[in-house]
Amino acid sequence: MSEHTPIGLDNSKGPIKALTHSGNFHVDETLGYVILHYALEPEGDLKARVLNGKSGDRLEFVRTRTPDIIKTADIVFDVGGVFDPATGRYDHHMKDKPLREDGTPYSAAGLLWKDYGAAAIRAILKEPVEDATVAAIWKSLDKSLVLPIDQDDNGVVKMGKLSLADIVSACGPAWDTAELYGQKEAKSREAQGFANAAFAVASHLVNMVDRVRASLKAASRVMAAYNAAEDKRILVMDTGMPTEKVIFENDLPVVYVVSPAGPDQWNVKAIPPVRGDFGQRVSLPEAWGGLERQKLADVSGVPDAVFAHPARFICGAGSRAGAVKMAQLALEIDAATKAASTKD
Known part of the structure:
Protein backbone atom coordinates (compact mmCIF):
# COMPACT_ATOMS: atom_id res chain seq x y z
CA MET A 1 0.00 0.00 0.00
CA ALA A 219 -14.17 -17.68 6.98
CA SER A 220 -14.87 -16.27 10.42
CA ARG A 221 -18.15 -18.16 10.73
CA VAL A 222 -16.73 -21.43 9.41
CA MET A 223 -13.89 -21.38 11.92
CA ALA A 224 -16.29 -20.54 14.77
CA ALA A 225 -18.53 -23.47 13.80
CA TYR A 226 -15.55 -25.79 13.48
CA ASN A 227 -14.19 -24.82 16.88
CA ALA A 228 -17.62 -25.46 18.42
CA ALA A 229 -18.10 -28.85 16.70
CA GLU A 230 -18.09 -31.99 18.86
CA ASP A 231 -17.08 -34.17 15.92
CA LYS A 232 -14.58 -32.19 13.83
CA ARG A 233 -15.46 -34.31 10.80
CA ILE A 234 -18.97 -32.84 10.68
CA LEU A 235 -19.25 -29.08 10.18
CA VAL A 236 -22.72 -27.74 10.93
CA MET A 237 -23.46 -24.28 9.51
CA ASP A 238 -26.63 -22.41 10.46
CA THR A 239 -26.49 -20.42 7.22
CA GLY A 240 -25.56 -21.56 3.75
CA MET A 241 -22.21 -20.12 2.63
CA PRO A 242 -18.95 -21.19 0.90
CA THR A 243 -16.98 -23.48 3.21
CA GLU A 244 -14.60 -25.48 1.02
CA LYS A 245 -12.03 -22.69 0.63
CA VAL A 246 -11.72 -22.27 4.40
CA ILE A 247 -11.56 -26.01 5.00
CA PHE A 248 -8.65 -26.52 2.63
CA GLU A 249 -6.76 -23.33 3.51
CA ASN A 250 -6.84 -24.33 7.19
CA ASP A 251 -6.33 -28.06 6.58
CA LEU A 252 -9.48 -28.94 8.54
CA PRO A 253 -10.41 -32.66 8.75
CA VAL A 254 -14.02 -31.94 7.78
CA VAL A 255 -15.72 -34.76 5.89
CA TYR A 256 -19.31 -33.49 5.68
CA VAL A 257 -20.83 -30.00 5.79
CA VAL A 258 -24.40 -29.75 7.07
CA SER A 259 -26.25 -26.55 6.14
CA PRO A 260 -29.78 -25.31 5.34
CA ALA A 261 -30.92 -25.56 1.73
CA GLY A 262 -34.30 -23.90 2.24
CA PRO A 263 -36.98 -23.44 4.89
CA ASP A 264 -37.74 -27.18 5.10
CA GLN A 265 -34.51 -28.90 4.10
CA TRP A 266 -30.95 -29.34 5.36
CA ASN A 267 -28.27 -30.86 3.16
CA VAL A 268 -25.19 -32.92 3.86
CA LYS A 269 -22.41 -32.27 1.37
CA ALA A 270 -19.28 -34.40 1.15
CA ILE A 271 -15.93 -32.60 0.97
CA PRO A 272 -13.66 -33.71 -1.89
CA PRO A 273 -10.10 -34.98 -1.23
CA VAL A 274 -8.73 -32.11 -3.32
CA ARG A 275 -10.32 -28.68 -3.51
CA GLY A 276 -12.54 -28.39 -6.57
CA ASP A 277 -12.38 -32.13 -7.30
CA PHE A 278 -15.41 -34.34 -7.98
CA GLY A 279 -14.49 -37.04 -5.47
CA GLN A 280 -15.29 -37.27 -1.77
CA ARG A 281 -13.14 -37.80 1.30
CA VAL A 282 -15.87 -40.18 2.38
CA SER A 283 -18.69 -40.98 -0.03
CA LEU A 284 -22.22 -41.31 1.28
CA PRO A 285 -23.37 -44.94 1.77
CA GLU A 286 -23.77 -46.91 -1.44
CA ALA A 287 -27.19 -48.15 -0.35
CA TRP A 288 -28.51 -44.58 -0.21
CA GLY A 289 -27.52 -43.52 -3.73
CA GLY A 290 -30.46 -42.36 -5.87
CA LEU A 291 -33.14 -42.97 -3.22
CA GLU A 292 -35.76 -40.43 -2.17
CA ARG A 293 -38.11 -39.84 0.78
CA GLN A 294 -39.76 -43.00 2.15
CA LYS A 295 -37.43 -45.41 0.38
CA LEU A 296 -34.43 -43.49 1.68
CA ALA A 297 -35.98 -43.17 5.15
CA ASP A 298 -36.51 -46.95 5.27
CA VAL A 299 -32.92 -47.71 4.24
CA SER A 300 -31.19 -45.00 6.27
CA GLY A 301 -33.35 -45.06 9.38
CA VAL A 302 -33.75 -41.26 9.27
CA PRO A 303 -37.53 -40.54 9.23
CA ASP A 304 -37.33 -37.17 7.44
CA ALA A 305 -34.71 -38.16 4.85
CA VAL A 306 -35.41 -36.36 1.55
CA PHE A 307 -32.89 -37.53 -1.06
CA ALA A 308 -29.43 -38.91 -1.73
CA HIS A 309 -27.71 -38.10 -5.03
CA PRO A 310 -26.73 -41.12 -7.15
CA ALA A 311 -23.11 -39.87 -7.15
CA ARG A 312 -23.25 -39.96 -3.32
CA PHE A 313 -21.74 -36.53 -2.71
CA ILE A 314 -24.85 -34.88 -1.27
CA CYS A 315 -28.02 -35.86 0.56
CA GLY A 316 -30.70 -34.06 2.53
CA ALA A 317 -33.26 -34.27 5.29
CA GLY A 318 -36.20 -32.18 6.40
CA SER A 319 -34.53 -30.99 9.58
CA ARG A 320 -31.17 -30.00 11.02
CA ALA A 321 -31.24 -32.99 13.36
CA GLY A 322 -32.09 -35.32 10.48
CA ALA A 323 -29.22 -34.06 8.34
CA VAL A 324 -26.75 -34.31 11.21
CA LYS A 325 -27.95 -37.89 11.85
CA MET A 326 -27.39 -38.78 8.19
CA ALA A 327 -23.82 -37.42 8.39
CA GLN A 328 -23.16 -39.42 11.56
CA LEU A 329 -24.60 -42.60 10.06
CA ALA A 330 -22.56 -42.16 6.89
CA LEU A 331 -19.36 -42.03 8.95
CA GLU A 332 -20.39 -45.07 10.98
CA ILE A 333 -21.24 -47.08 7.86
CA ASP A 334 -17.95 -46.10 6.24
CA ALA A 335 -15.98 -47.15 9.31
CA ALA A 336 -17.82 -50.48 9.49
CA THR A 337 -17.28 -51.15 5.78
CA LYS A 338 -13.54 -50.45 6.08
CA ALA A 339 -13.28 -52.66 9.16
CA ALA A 340 -15.03 -55.53 7.36
CA SER A 341 -12.78 -55.24 4.34
CA THR A 342 -9.71 -55.31 6.57
CA LYS A 343 -10.82 -58.62 8.13
CA ASP A 344 -11.30 -60.11 4.68
Whole structure:
Protein backbone atom coordinates (compact mmCIF):
# COMPACT_ATOMS: atom_id res chain seq x y z
CA MET A 1 0.00 0.00 0.00
CA SER A 2 0.96 3.65 -0.19
CA GLU A 3 3.93 5.01 1.75
CA HIS A 4 2.82 8.63 1.30
CA THR A 5 -0.41 10.58 1.09
CA PRO A 6 -1.63 10.24 -2.51
CA ILE A 7 -2.90 13.34 -4.26
CA GLY A 8 -6.56 13.92 -3.48
CA LEU A 9 -6.62 11.76 -0.33
CA ASP A 10 -5.44 14.47 2.06
CA ASN A 11 -9.02 15.36 3.14
CA SER A 12 -9.09 18.35 0.80
CA LYS A 13 -12.05 18.69 -1.56
CA GLY A 14 -10.30 20.66 -4.29
CA PRO A 15 -10.62 19.71 -7.97
CA ILE A 16 -8.44 16.89 -9.29
CA LYS A 17 -7.47 16.51 -12.93
CA ALA A 18 -6.60 12.90 -13.84
CA LEU A 19 -5.15 12.05 -17.24
CA THR A 20 -4.21 9.02 -19.30
CA HIS A 21 -3.38 8.55 -22.97
CA SER A 22 -5.80 8.67 -25.87
CA GLY A 23 -5.97 6.11 -28.66
CA ASN A 24 -6.13 2.35 -28.15
CA PHE A 25 -6.97 1.50 -24.56
CA HIS A 26 -6.25 -1.54 -22.44
CA VAL A 27 -7.42 -3.02 -19.17
CA ASP A 28 -4.67 -1.42 -17.07
CA GLU A 29 -5.52 2.23 -17.70
CA THR A 30 -9.24 1.39 -17.73
CA LEU A 31 -9.00 -0.14 -14.26
CA GLY A 32 -6.73 2.73 -13.24
CA TYR A 33 -9.46 5.22 -14.06
CA VAL A 34 -12.05 3.12 -12.22
CA ILE A 35 -9.83 3.01 -9.11
CA LEU A 36 -9.49 6.80 -9.15
CA HIS A 37 -13.24 7.18 -9.66
CA TYR A 38 -14.06 5.23 -6.51
CA ALA A 39 -11.18 6.61 -4.46
CA LEU A 40 -11.75 10.29 -5.28
CA GLU A 41 -15.35 10.83 -6.42
CA PRO A 42 -17.47 7.67 -6.31
CA GLU A 43 -20.76 9.58 -6.55
CA GLY A 44 -19.83 11.04 -9.93
CA ASP A 45 -20.96 9.74 -13.31
CA LEU A 46 -18.28 7.28 -14.44
CA LYS A 47 -19.25 7.31 -18.12
CA ALA A 48 -20.17 10.99 -18.44
CA ARG A 49 -16.77 11.99 -17.09
CA VAL A 50 -15.09 10.00 -19.88
CA LEU A 51 -17.28 11.48 -22.59
CA ASN A 52 -17.38 15.06 -21.31
CA GLY A 53 -14.23 15.40 -19.20
CA LYS A 54 -16.35 16.42 -16.22
CA SER A 55 -19.52 15.18 -14.58
CA GLY A 56 -20.17 18.02 -12.16
CA ASP A 57 -17.83 16.76 -9.44
CA ARG A 58 -14.27 17.38 -8.29
CA LEU A 59 -12.70 14.78 -10.61
CA GLU A 60 -11.89 15.79 -14.17
CA PHE A 61 -10.72 13.10 -16.58
CA VAL A 62 -8.76 13.65 -19.78
CA ARG A 63 -7.40 11.26 -22.41
CA THR A 64 -4.62 12.79 -24.50
CA ARG A 65 -0.99 12.41 -25.53
CA THR A 66 -0.34 16.16 -25.84
CA PRO A 67 2.70 17.00 -23.62
CA ASP A 68 1.52 20.49 -22.68
CA ILE A 69 -1.82 19.16 -21.44
CA ILE A 70 -0.15 16.27 -19.61
CA LYS A 71 1.89 18.80 -17.61
CA THR A 72 -1.30 20.44 -16.32
CA ALA A 73 -2.78 17.28 -14.79
CA ASP A 74 -2.65 16.46 -11.09
CA ILE A 75 -2.55 12.70 -11.70
CA VAL A 76 -1.06 11.18 -14.84
CA PHE A 77 -1.09 7.43 -15.43
CA ASP A 78 0.10 5.09 -18.19
CA VAL A 79 1.63 8.01 -20.09
CA GLY A 80 4.17 10.78 -19.56
CA GLY A 81 7.33 8.75 -18.96
CA VAL A 82 7.56 9.53 -15.25
CA PHE A 83 7.00 7.45 -12.14
CA ASP A 84 6.81 9.72 -9.11
CA PRO A 85 3.75 9.04 -6.93
CA ALA A 86 4.46 12.03 -4.69
CA THR A 87 3.76 14.29 -7.69
CA GLY A 88 0.94 12.13 -9.07
CA ARG A 89 2.92 10.49 -11.89
CA TYR A 90 2.19 6.82 -12.53
CA ASP A 91 3.75 5.75 -15.82
CA HIS A 92 5.53 2.41 -16.16
CA HIS A 93 6.91 2.47 -19.70
CA MET A 94 10.40 3.75 -18.89
CA LYS A 95 13.55 1.59 -18.91
CA ASP A 96 13.84 1.54 -15.12
CA LYS A 97 10.21 0.65 -14.61
CA PRO A 98 8.73 0.18 -11.14
CA LEU A 99 8.73 -3.46 -9.97
CA ARG A 100 6.87 -5.49 -7.39
CA GLU A 101 8.88 -7.20 -4.66
CA ASP A 102 8.90 -10.43 -6.70
CA GLY A 103 10.27 -8.58 -9.74
CA THR A 104 6.99 -8.38 -11.68
CA PRO A 105 6.69 -5.02 -13.48
CA TYR A 106 3.79 -2.87 -12.40
CA SER A 107 1.15 -1.66 -14.82
CA ALA A 108 -0.60 1.66 -14.34
CA ALA A 109 -3.43 -0.20 -12.61
CA GLY A 110 -1.03 -1.83 -10.16
CA LEU A 111 0.62 1.49 -9.31
CA LEU A 112 -2.71 3.21 -8.71
CA TRP A 113 -4.05 0.23 -6.77
CA LYS A 114 -1.08 0.51 -4.41
CA ASP A 115 -1.87 4.16 -3.63
CA TYR A 116 -5.64 4.43 -4.10
CA GLY A 117 -6.93 0.85 -3.76
CA ALA A 118 -7.79 1.03 -0.05
CA ALA A 119 -9.75 4.27 -0.51
CA ALA A 120 -11.58 2.73 -3.48
CA ILE A 121 -12.50 -0.33 -1.41
CA ARG A 122 -13.89 1.81 1.42
CA ALA A 123 -16.01 3.77 -1.05
CA ILE A 124 -17.34 0.60 -2.68
CA LEU A 125 -18.25 -0.99 0.65
CA LYS A 126 -19.91 2.26 1.82
CA GLU A 127 -20.41 0.96 5.36
CA PRO A 128 -17.51 1.58 7.80
CA VAL A 129 -15.13 -1.37 8.04
CA GLU A 130 -12.01 -2.09 10.05
CA ASP A 131 -8.60 -1.35 8.57
CA ALA A 132 -7.73 -5.04 8.79
CA THR A 133 -10.73 -5.95 6.62
CA VAL A 134 -9.81 -3.34 4.01
CA ALA A 135 -6.21 -4.60 4.00
CA ALA A 136 -7.37 -8.21 3.56
CA ILE A 137 -9.64 -7.28 0.64
CA TRP A 138 -6.88 -5.17 -0.92
CA LYS A 139 -4.40 -8.04 -0.67
CA SER A 140 -6.82 -10.59 -2.10
CA LEU A 141 -7.73 -8.44 -5.11
CA ASP A 142 -4.11 -7.43 -5.64
CA LYS A 143 -3.31 -11.11 -6.13
CA SER A 144 -6.40 -12.24 -8.05
CA LEU A 145 -7.17 -9.18 -10.20
CA VAL A 146 -4.39 -6.58 -10.28
CA LEU A 147 -1.31 -8.81 -10.52
CA PRO A 148 -2.64 -10.67 -13.60
CA ILE A 149 -3.26 -7.29 -15.24
CA ASP A 150 0.31 -6.20 -14.39
CA GLN A 151 1.60 -9.42 -15.94
CA ASP A 152 -0.55 -9.16 -19.06
CA ASP A 153 0.21 -5.50 -19.72
CA ASN A 154 3.96 -6.05 -19.40
CA GLY A 155 4.07 -9.19 -21.55
CA VAL A 156 4.90 -11.52 -18.64
CA VAL A 157 1.82 -13.78 -18.70
CA LYS A 158 -1.11 -13.27 -21.05
CA MET A 159 -4.60 -13.27 -19.58
CA GLY A 160 -6.81 -15.95 -21.11
CA LYS A 161 -9.68 -15.68 -23.54
CA LEU A 162 -12.81 -13.98 -22.22
CA SER A 163 -10.68 -12.38 -19.49
CA LEU A 164 -11.23 -8.82 -18.30
CA ALA A 165 -8.49 -7.76 -20.74
CA ASP A 166 -10.43 -9.30 -23.63
CA ILE A 167 -13.66 -7.63 -22.54
CA VAL A 168 -11.97 -4.23 -22.43
CA SER A 169 -10.33 -4.73 -25.83
CA ALA A 170 -13.67 -5.73 -27.34
CA CYS A 171 -15.09 -2.33 -26.34
CA GLY A 172 -12.69 -0.53 -28.67
CA PRO A 173 -13.72 0.37 -32.24
CA ALA A 174 -12.60 -1.83 -35.12
CA TRP A 175 -9.31 -0.98 -36.82
CA ASP A 176 -10.99 0.41 -39.95
CA THR A 177 -13.50 2.69 -38.21
CA ALA A 178 -11.78 5.88 -39.37
CA GLU A 179 -11.54 4.51 -42.92
CA LEU A 180 -15.25 3.73 -43.01
CA TYR A 181 -16.72 6.61 -41.01
CA GLY A 182 -14.08 9.32 -40.77
CA GLN A 183 -11.75 10.55 -38.01
CA LYS A 184 -14.40 12.42 -36.05
CA GLU A 185 -16.68 9.41 -35.78
CA ALA A 186 -13.72 7.15 -34.96
CA LYS A 187 -12.69 9.43 -32.09
CA SER A 188 -16.27 9.49 -30.80
CA ARG A 189 -16.53 5.70 -30.93
CA GLU A 190 -13.18 5.39 -29.14
CA ALA A 191 -14.40 7.60 -26.28
CA GLN A 192 -17.68 5.71 -26.07
CA GLY A 193 -15.75 2.44 -26.09
CA PHE A 194 -13.57 3.53 -23.19
CA ALA A 195 -16.66 4.66 -21.27
CA ASN A 196 -18.31 1.28 -21.84
CA ALA A 197 -15.13 -0.54 -20.83
CA ALA A 198 -14.83 1.54 -17.65
CA PHE A 199 -18.43 0.74 -16.74
CA ALA A 200 -17.80 -3.00 -17.25
CA VAL A 201 -14.59 -2.92 -15.22
CA ALA A 202 -16.25 -0.90 -12.46
CA SER A 203 -19.06 -3.46 -12.20
CA HIS A 204 -16.49 -6.26 -12.01
CA LEU A 205 -14.47 -4.48 -9.33
CA VAL A 206 -17.54 -3.76 -7.20
CA ASN A 207 -18.64 -7.39 -7.42
CA MET A 208 -15.17 -8.69 -6.55
CA VAL A 209 -14.84 -6.39 -3.54
CA ASP A 210 -18.21 -7.56 -2.25
CA ARG A 211 -17.40 -11.23 -2.83
CA VAL A 212 -14.09 -10.98 -0.98
CA ARG A 213 -15.84 -9.16 1.87
CA ALA A 214 -18.38 -11.98 2.07
CA SER A 215 -15.61 -14.56 1.85
CA LEU A 216 -13.85 -13.06 4.87
CA LYS A 217 -17.14 -13.11 6.77
CA ALA A 218 -17.68 -16.75 5.82
CA ALA A 219 -14.17 -17.68 6.98
CA SER A 220 -14.87 -16.27 10.42
CA ARG A 221 -18.15 -18.16 10.73
CA VAL A 222 -16.73 -21.43 9.41
CA MET A 223 -13.89 -21.38 11.92
CA ALA A 224 -16.29 -20.54 14.77
CA ALA A 225 -18.53 -23.47 13.80
CA TYR A 226 -15.55 -25.79 13.48
CA ASN A 227 -14.19 -24.82 16.88
CA ALA A 228 -17.62 -25.46 18.42
CA ALA A 229 -18.10 -28.85 16.70
CA GLU A 230 -18.09 -31.99 18.86
CA ASP A 231 -17.08 -34.17 15.92
CA LYS A 232 -14.58 -32.19 13.83
CA ARG A 233 -15.46 -34.31 10.80
CA ILE A 234 -18.97 -32.84 10.68
CA LEU A 235 -19.25 -29.08 10.18
CA VAL A 236 -22.72 -27.74 10.93
CA MET A 237 -23.46 -24.28 9.51
CA ASP A 238 -26.63 -22.41 10.46
CA THR A 239 -26.49 -20.42 7.22
CA GLY A 240 -25.56 -21.56 3.75
CA MET A 241 -22.21 -20.12 2.63
CA PRO A 242 -18.95 -21.19 0.90
CA THR A 243 -16.98 -23.48 3.21
CA GLU A 244 -14.60 -25.48 1.02
CA LYS A 245 -12.03 -22.69 0.63
CA VAL A 246 -11.72 -22.27 4.40
CA ILE A 247 -11.56 -26.01 5.00
CA PHE A 248 -8.65 -26.52 2.63
CA GLU A 249 -6.76 -23.33 3.51
CA ASN A 250 -6.84 -24.33 7.19
CA ASP A 251 -6.33 -28.06 6.58
CA LEU A 252 -9.48 -28.94 8.54
CA PRO A 253 -10.41 -32.66 8.75
CA VAL A 254 -14.02 -31.94 7.78
CA VAL A 255 -15.72 -34.76 5.89
CA TYR A 256 -19.31 -33.49 5.68
CA VAL A 257 -20.83 -30.00 5.79
CA VAL A 258 -24.40 -29.75 7.07
CA SER A 259 -26.25 -26.55 6.14
CA PRO A 260 -29.78 -25.31 5.34
CA ALA A 261 -30.92 -25.56 1.73
CA GLY A 262 -34.30 -23.90 2.24
CA PRO A 263 -36.98 -23.44 4.89
CA ASP A 264 -37.74 -27.18 5.10
CA GLN A 265 -34.51 -28.90 4.10
CA TRP A 266 -30.95 -29.34 5.36
CA ASN A 267 -28.27 -30.86 3.16
CA VAL A 268 -25.19 -32.92 3.86
CA LYS A 269 -22.41 -32.27 1.37
CA ALA A 270 -19.28 -34.40 1.15
CA ILE A 271 -15.93 -32.60 0.97
CA PRO A 272 -13.66 -33.71 -1.89
CA PRO A 273 -10.10 -34.98 -1.23
CA VAL A 274 -8.73 -32.11 -3.32
CA ARG A 275 -10.32 -28.68 -3.51
CA GLY A 276 -12.54 -28.39 -6.57
CA ASP A 277 -12.38 -32.13 -7.30
CA PHE A 278 -15.41 -34.34 -7.98
CA GLY A 279 -14.49 -37.04 -5.47
CA GLN A 280 -15.29 -37.27 -1.77
CA ARG A 281 -13.14 -37.80 1.30
CA VAL A 282 -15.87 -40.18 2.38
CA SER A 283 -18.69 -40.98 -0.03
CA LEU A 284 -22.22 -41.31 1.28
CA PRO A 285 -23.37 -44.94 1.77
CA GLU A 286 -23.77 -46.91 -1.44
CA ALA A 287 -27.19 -48.15 -0.35
CA TRP A 288 -28.51 -44.58 -0.21
CA GLY A 289 -27.52 -43.52 -3.73
CA GLY A 290 -30.46 -42.36 -5.87
CA LEU A 291 -33.14 -42.97 -3.22
CA GLU A 292 -35.76 -40.43 -2.17
CA ARG A 293 -38.11 -39.84 0.78
CA GLN A 294 -39.76 -43.00 2.15
CA LYS A 295 -37.43 -45.41 0.38
CA LEU A 296 -34.43 -43.49 1.68
CA ALA A 297 -35.98 -43.17 5.15
CA ASP A 298 -36.51 -46.95 5.27
CA VAL A 299 -32.92 -47.71 4.24
CA SER A 300 -31.19 -45.00 6.27
CA GLY A 301 -33.35 -45.06 9.38
CA VAL A 302 -33.75 -41.26 9.27
CA PRO A 303 -37.53 -40.54 9.23
CA ASP A 304 -37.33 -37.17 7.44
CA ALA A 305 -34.71 -38.16 4.85
CA VAL A 306 -35.41 -36.36 1.55
CA PHE A 307 -32.89 -37.53 -1.06
CA ALA A 308 -29.43 -38.91 -1.73
CA HIS A 309 -27.71 -38.10 -5.03
CA PRO A 310 -26.73 -41.12 -7.15
CA ALA A 311 -23.11 -39.87 -7.15
CA ARG A 312 -23.25 -39.96 -3.32
CA PHE A 313 -21.74 -36.53 -2.71
CA ILE A 314 -24.85 -34.88 -1.27
CA CYS A 315 -28.02 -35.86 0.56
CA GLY A 316 -30.70 -34.06 2.53
CA ALA A 317 -33.26 -34.27 5.29
CA GLY A 318 -36.20 -32.18 6.40
CA SER A 319 -34.53 -30.99 9.58
CA ARG A 320 -31.17 -30.00 11.02
CA ALA A 321 -31.24 -32.99 13.36
CA GLY A 322 -32.09 -35.32 10.48
CA ALA A 323 -29.22 -34.06 8.34
CA VAL A 324 -26.75 -34.31 11.21
CA LYS A 325 -27.95 -37.89 11.85
CA MET A 326 -27.39 -38.78 8.19
CA ALA A 327 -23.82 -37.42 8.39
CA GLN A 328 -23.16 -39.42 11.56
CA LEU A 329 -24.60 -42.60 10.06
CA ALA A 330 -22.56 -42.16 6.89
CA LEU A 331 -19.36 -42.03 8.95
CA GLU A 332 -20.39 -45.07 10.98
CA ILE A 333 -21.24 -47.08 7.86
CA ASP A 334 -17.95 -46.10 6.24
CA ALA A 335 -15.98 -47.15 9.31
CA ALA A 336 -17.82 -50.48 9.49
CA THR A 337 -17.28 -51.15 5.78
CA LYS A 338 -13.54 -50.45 6.08
CA ALA A 339 -13.28 -52.66 9.16
CA ALA A 340 -15.03 -55.53 7.36
CA SER A 341 -12.78 -55.24 4.34
CA THR A 342 -9.71 -55.31 6.57
CA LYS A 343 -10.82 -58.62 8.13
CA ASP A 344 -11.30 -60.11 4.68
